[in-house]
Structures are given as structure tokens and as C-alpha cells.
Amino acid sequence: MHNVGFFVYPGHQLLDLAGPLAAFEAATQVAGPPLYGLEVLSRAGGLVRSSSGVPVATEPSRDANVNTLVISGGDIAPMLLPDETQAVARLASTTSRIASVCTGAFLLAEAGMLDGKRATTHWRMAHRLQRSYPAVEVDADKIFITDRNVWTSAGVTAGIDLALALIEADHGLELTRQVARELVVYHRRAGGQSQYSPVSQMEPESDRIRIALAFARDRLHEPLPIERLADAAHLSLRQFGRAFRRETGETPARAVERLRIEAARVRVQDGSEPVEAIAQAVGFTDPERMRRAFIKHYGMAPQAVRRIARQAGKPEVNSS
Amino acid sequence: MHNVGFFVYPGHQLLDLAGPLAAFEAATQVAGPPLYGLEVLSRAGGLVRSSSGVPVATEPSRDANVNTLVISGGDIAPMLLPDETQAVARLASTTSRIASVCTGAFLLAEAGMLDGKRATTHWRMAHRLQRSYPAVEVDADKIFITDRNVWTSAGVTAGIDLALALIEADHGLELTRQVARELVVYHRRAGGQSQYSPVSQMEPESDRIRIALAFARDRLHEPLPIERLADAAHLSLRQFGRAFRRETGETPARAVERLRIEAARVRVQDGSEPVEAIAQAVGFTDPERMRRAFIKHYGMAPQAVRRIARQAGKPEVNSS
Incomplete structure (x- = not known):
């Protein structure tokens, strides 16, 4: 039996635990014979309050026998207390595979386990992870990342995607499809x-990158090559590209495309403007480019986005 | 403050609780002032084991003061014990809004709260809900359904969609987008x-409907009007249409389309056959019809499904 240990601490996000837990549980149900032993661990054991206030019962981590260790995300300050970091480092030294959900990556980083590795975390915290742990190569635009035996995942529900990927690595495609x-x-x-995170909520560290983003946002309908953005930030092309990437986890070109898509999506969802007019207004050179960008980011064409927004505006209601 | 009470029982699915809980919790974080009071309830209070074995701490339901009641899904036998049903009926009589996640709909149905209403549940259990409670109008193909003050949702993670819809009803679109x-x-x-449930796992009650589905599955590349399927089942057109709908929650035409899409998806994902050839082989009269069906069911075109499958086959791995 492969034992999966879920590590939590005061202020953990219950969904970061429950999502992967349900996936491993379903794998066992679907397969018939029990594939995974599941236990919830904390430093000292006993009831541990989640960020929502709901406590869960846990076992002490020092007694655990774990093959895969999954660190839940949650409030960062209590997570990074030295006692917690040490408990995780001790546990990790005995496991073959280590994973984190959401901000759980901070705990792995604090314990030095992400140094020299590629990793992801919640989109809103990616720049903070990068700033706090420069030896980690943070990529804010992944649902999950594998680097050697360390798996990190994006925010909250991405823990489910992570668990599905672990199950697929262990037991293949067909079982994983059934679990999903x-x-x-x-x-x-x-x-x-x-695709879920608005560029408008990126929080670059420096004023210069913030200025460049604001500059772009005001001129979406104009061509916005990186040279113009670097000029706006008063940085050389090379300085700008590096700083932008370091502070936002994205390239300038991708960020501009996302600003355009976000602006377009609001107009596609909420209005009745022709899609062609929207494409032009937000700076896509033609509607086909906008369509491809929508499919890349949202998994569907602008027309589908509009249709869903309309259907959702008329929900399935039988009012009496 | 609007109080949301989550009702659980031995064998509940922890993710059915944690998903909506995290959504209401995030709504309060995003909004600033606390919007929702959250409490986890059970009949007797105390630690209640989830289906995964992990216990959560709960308050006794009889003392609760709840505006929205959310019933978690999970194992059906312990859920339907008379004590549990009575506790929920008592709670529900004091709340303005009642909701269920996944198989939680069985508890509402058992308490008579779904009689004469439209409702949904986990796709795998929809036919059982319909058979057990004929006074409920079950629709297996919704993520969630609202009927007057009762909201029911589909399986497991659909509880998150349900909570987002409740939050949108309370506080509008923009806040809900931020929570998502x-x-x-x-x-x-x-x-x-x-879109997540294979037709091949539908379990119609009667042999005749099963035979008709098998007949269709073997002849996907041929025209399959309802008349042919009714003949295969030795039923009149009208008897067949009704029985099919009652036992599967779908129309025959939709089920045939889904059989075709499922057959196509496997070939699109796993192989390198031209999409046109696949469309023909599974009985779509032309590739454009298959494309539209894919977008309707999976939110993306066949080419995008193939691209994702290929990318996933080469995961983000930095192996050492």
C-alpha cells in the first residue's frame, strides 16, 4: 500500500486538503483493492483549525510512515514557524515524493526543498514566493509543475489536478479518468x-513595472511591442524583460495578451457588441487571433463565452 | 450576517463540505467585512468521520441558527437513517434557503423536500434518485438546479459551482468572479x-433500455433515429422515449450524441487519426457537427482536446 500523508497546520485551507484527499479516496473506490492509505498529519497531532475555523483531526507527523507527502496551503505566517518547517523537513527526509498545494510551496521553499527547482503556487502569491526565495524558479502560469521528486500546484482547486497527475503517474490514464x-x-x-487570474491584480514590486502595465492598459488598441513598454518604464529592453518576468512570472508579451483578453471577455460576456468590434477595440489585429487567444486561455471561443454568460443569466429556475 | 450551516453525518464526503465552505470563506475575505457566518453541523455534534476516515469537528444541529442550509453528499445508507432525516427536516423548517451537494439530494428527497421539484445529483446516482423518489423531477445533466428556495447540485466538485451561484445571488457578479x-x-x-459522465456507465433499470444503448453503441456510424432504437427495445416510440428519459435522465438523441462524442474523444486524444476520419467513423455526418458537439460538451474543439492531451503527455518535468 502506498501511504499518502497530508500535512496541515493552524490556518490551513481545508479545500487544499479535501480536494486531493477525495481524489486518492476515489482512486481506491474505483480500483477496488485499496491503492492508497490516507492520513492527515500535523506537527503535534490532535484537532487543527483550518482557516475557515473548522477543525480536523490529525495524527502527529513524527510517527508517520509516508510515501507521498502533500503540504496544504493556507495562512503563511503560522505555516512558516520553525517548528512546522522542521516537522516537514523531517517527514520529507523519509518520503519518496513531496507535493504542495497552493501556498504550501512556501513551506517547501522555507525548508530549502525548492532551491534550484521549478515550482508554482497561487497566482496571487507567485511574485511573493519568487522575491522571498530567489533560488526557486517560480512559474506563475502552471496548474502544476514536476521537478524531480517535487510536485507543486497552483491555487486551491489546483490541488485536485495535482492529485490526478500523481494518480496518473502511479496507475495510468484510464483509472485517472474514472477518478475525474x-x-x-x-x-x-x-x-x-x-487564465483565472486577472493581470490587473498582479502586484509588481517596482513602480516601473506597474507604470508599464498601466501604460499598456491605457493603450490596448495600439501596437504594444516590448520596446514601447520598456521605454515607458525607463529601462533598457533587457533590464525590463528580466524585471518584468521576475516580478510577474510572465513575459511582457503574454501579459499584454492577457490584458487584451480580460478587456475583451468583460465586453463579450456583458454586452451585445459584435465580436469583431471587440477584437479591434482591445487591440487584436483580427478576430481570428482573439478567437485563438480565447481558446488558449478559456478553453472556448468568444461566442461560447457569450452563450454561457447568457444562459447563466437565465438560470434553471422553476419559480412558483 | 448571513449564517450558512453545513450539515454532515458519518460517511459524508469531505470535499462536498470543504468546496462550498472555501467559497463562502473567500467571499468574506474578498469583500472585507464578514459576509457569511460558517458552521458545520451534525445531528449530535462532536467529531464526525468523513468517508475518507478523516473526522471534522461539528456543532449539534438543534442549536443552530441558519439562513442557508447546505447538505453534503456521501454514503447514502447512514445519511438516510431516520434520525438524520428528522434533524435536517427540523433545521430546514427554520431556514430560508436549502441546498444539497452531490448525493445530499437523497437526504432532501427522503425528507420530502424535493417532491414536485426539479433537482439534480451525482450523474452516477441520478437514475437511483429518480427511481427511489418518483415525485422528484430529476435532471442528470445540470451542474446545479434552483427550484423555488431549494438548490441542488451535481457530483462532488459541483458543490463549488453551487456555492458560487448562491454567492452571486446574494452579492452579484463581480464579487463572485473574484471568489472564483x-x-x-x-x-x-x-x-x-x-460532459464528465460516460454514457457507458449509465445503468438503466430495464433490459430494454440497456439493449437499445448497446444497439446504438455497436452502430454509431449508422443513422440512429429514435425509431430504430425503439424497435431494438421492442417498445413503441412513446413508451421508449418515456422509459429512456426516466431511466437515464436524458433523451435518446442526446444519449446517442454523447456516445458518439465519447467514442470520438478517445480517438482524438489518444491517436493521430485525422479529425475528419474520426467524425465519419463515429457517425457525425460532418466534422463541423462534431466540432460543435465537442464545444458544447467539453467547451473546446477537437483540435484543442488533442493539443491538451499531447501537452499533458509531455508534462512540465525537469528531470535530473
């Missing part, structure tokens, strides 16, 4: 997590 | 839950 069906999720989500 | 971004999920998922 049980949970009513896609086996493999399209795109990275940046 | 925090959780890294789509604010509104495309399509119904049938």
Missing part, C-alpha cells in the same frame, strides 16, 4: 492558472 | 455534468 468523472472535474484542465 | 479567481476555478462552467 467521479469528482465531476476535468481530467486535464486546459491552459495554466493565469 | 481566488479558488482558481471557472466562475461558470460550460455545459452540464453529463
Whole structure:
């Protein structure tokens, strides 16, 4: 039996635990014979409050016998206390595979386990992870990343995608598809997590990068090559490209495309403007480019986005 | 403050609780002032084991003061014990809004709260819900359904979609979008839950409907009007249409389309056959019809499905 240990601490996000837990549980149900032993661990054992206030019962991590260790995300300050970091480092030294959900990557980084590795975390915290741990190569636009025996995943529900990927590595495609069906999720989500995160909520460290983003946002309908953005930031092309990437986890070109898509999506969803007019207004040179960008980011064409928004505006209601 | 009470029982699915809980929790974080009071309830209070074995701490339901009641799904036998049903009926009589996640609909049905209403549940259990509670109008192909003050949702992760819809009803679109971004999920998922459920796992009650489905599966490349399927089942057109709908929650035409899409998806994902050839082989009269069906069911065109499968086959690995 392969034992999966889930490590939590005061202020952990319950969904970061429950999502992967349900996936491993379903794998065992679907397969028949029990594939995974599941236990929830904390430093000292006993009831541990989640960020929502709901406590879960845990076992002390020092007694655990774990093959795969999964660190839940949650509030960062209590997670990074030295006692927690040491408990995880001790556990990790005995496991063959280590994974984190959401901000759980901070705990792995604090314990030095991500040094020289590629990793991801919640899109809103990616720049903070990169700044705090420069030896980690943070990529904010992945649902999950594998680097050697360390798996990190994006925010909250991405923990389910991570667990599906671990199950697929252990037991193959067909079982994993069945698990995904049980949970009513896609086996493999399209795109990275940046499709869920608005560029407008990126928080670059420096004023210069913030200025460049604001400059772009005000001129979406104009051509926005990296040279113009670097000029706006008063940086050389090379300085700008590096700083932008370091602070946002994205290239300038991708960020501009996402600004355009976000602006377009609001107009596609909420209005009745022709899609062609929207494409022009937000700076896509033609509607086909906008269509491809929508499919890449949202998994569907603008017309489908509009149709869903309309259907959702008329929900399935039988009012009496 | 609007109090949301989550009702659980021995054998509940922890993800059915944690998903909606995280959404209401995030709504409060995003909004600033606390919007929702959250409590986890059970009949007697205390630690209650989830289906995974992990216990959560709960309050006794009789003391609760709840505006929205959310019933988690899970193992059906312990859920339907008379004590549990009575506790829920008592709670429900004091709340303004009642919701269920996944098989939680069985508890509402058992308490008579779904009689004469439209409702949904996990796709695998929809036919059982319909058979056990004929006074409920079950629709297996929705992510969630609202009928007057009762909201039911599809399997497991659909509880997150349900919570987002409740939050949108309370606080509007913009806040709900922000909550979805925090959780890294789509604010509104495309399509119904049938996109996640294989027709091949439908379990019609009667041999005749099973025979008709098998007949269709063997002849996907031929025209399959309802008349042919009714003949195969030795039923009149009218008897067949009704029985099919009652036992599967779908129309025969939709089921045939889904059989075709499922057959196509496997070939699109796993092989390198031209999409046109696949469309023909599974009985779509032309590739454009198959493309539209893919977008309706999976939110993306066949080419995008293939691309994702290929990318996933080469995961983000930095092997050492």
C-alpha cells in the first residue's frame, strides 16, 4: 500500500486538503483493492483549525510512515514557524515524493526543498514566493509543475489536478479518468492558472513595472511591442524583460495578451457588441487571433463565452 | 450576517463540505467585512468521520441558527437513517434557503423536500434518485438546479459551482468572479455534468433500455433515429422515449450524441487519426457537427482536446 500523508497546520485551507484527499479516496473506490492509505498529519497531532475555523483531526507527523507527502496551503505566517518547517523537513527526509498545494510551496521553499527547482503556487502569491526565495524558479502560469521528486500546484482547486497527475503517474490514464468523472472535474484542465487570474491584480514590486502595465492598459488598441513598454518604464529592453518576468512570472508579451483578453471577455460576456468590434477595440489585429487567444486561455471561443454568460443569466429556475 | 450551516453525518464526503465552505470563506475575505457566518453541523455534534476516515469537528444541529442550509453528499445508507432525516427536516423548517451537494439530494428527497421539484445529483446516482423518489423531477445533466428556495447540485466538485451561484445571488457578479479567481476555478462552467459522465456507465433499470444503448453503441456510424432504437427495445416510440428519459435522465438523441462524442474523444486524444476520419467513423455526418458537439460538451474543439492531451503527455518535468 502506498501511504499518502497530508500535512496541515493552524490556518490551513481545508479545500487544499479535501480536494486531493477525495481524489486518492476515489482512486481506491474505483480500483477496488485499496491503492492508497490516507492520513492527515500535523506537527503535534490532535484537532487543527483550518482557516475557515473548522477543525480536523490529525495524527502527529513524527510517527508517520509516508510515501507521498502533500503540504496544504493556507495562512503563511503560522505555516512558516520553525517548528512546522522542521516537522516537514523531517517527514520529507523519509518520503519518496513531496507535493504542495497552493501556498504550501512556501513551506517547501522555507525548508530549502525548492532551491534550484521549478515550482508554482497561487497566482496571487507567485511574485511573493519568487522575491522571498530567489533560488526557486517560480512559474506563475502552471496548474502544476514536476521537478524531480517535487510536485507543486497552483491555487486551491489546483490541488485536485495535482492529485490526478500523481494518480496518473502511479496507475495510468484510464483509472485517472474514472477518478475525474467521479469528482465531476476535468481530467486535464486546459491552459495554466493565469487564465483565472486577472493581470490587473498582479502586484509588481517596482513602480516601473506597474507604470508599464498601466501604460499598456491605457493603450490596448495600439501596437504594444516590448520596446514601447520598456521605454515607458525607463529601462533598457533587457533590464525590463528580466524585471518584468521576475516580478510577474510572465513575459511582457503574454501579459499584454492577457490584458487584451480580460478587456475583451468583460465586453463579450456583458454586452451585445459584435465580436469583431471587440477584437479591434482591445487591440487584436483580427478576430481570428482573439478567437485563438480565447481558446488558449478559456478553453472556448468568444461566442461560447457569450452563450454561457447568457444562459447563466437565465438560470434553471422553476419559480412558483 | 448571513449564517450558512453545513450539515454532515458519518460517511459524508469531505470535499462536498470543504468546496462550498472555501467559497463562502473567500467571499468574506474578498469583500472585507464578514459576509457569511460558517458552521458545520451534525445531528449530535462532536467529531464526525468523513468517508475518507478523516473526522471534522461539528456543532449539534438543534442549536443552530441558519439562513442557508447546505447538505453534503456521501454514503447514502447512514445519511438516510431516520434520525438524520428528522434533524435536517427540523433545521430546514427554520431556514430560508436549502441546498444539497452531490448525493445530499437523497437526504432532501427522503425528507420530502424535493417532491414536485426539479433537482439534480451525482450523474452516477441520478437514475437511483429518480427511481427511489418518483415525485422528484430529476435532471442528470445540470451542474446545479434552483427550484423555488431549494438548490441542488451535481457530483462532488459541483458543490463549488453551487456555492458560487448562491454567492452571486446574494452579492452579484463581480464579487463572485473574484471568489472564483481566488479558488482558481471557472466562475461558470460550460455545459452540464453529463460532459464528465460516460454514457457507458449509465445503468438503466430495464433490459430494454440497456439493449437499445448497446444497439446504438455497436452502430454509431449508422443513422440512429429514435425509431430504430425503439424497435431494438421492442417498445413503441412513446413508451421508449418515456422509459429512456426516466431511466437515464436524458433523451435518446442526446444519449446517442454523447456516445458518439465519447467514442470520438478517445480517438482524438489518444491517436493521430485525422479529425475528419474520426467524425465519419463515429457517425457525425460532418466534422463541423462534431466540432460543435465537442464545444458544447467539453467547451473546446477537437483540435484543442488533442493539443491538451499531447501537452499533458509531455508534462512540465525537469528531470535530473
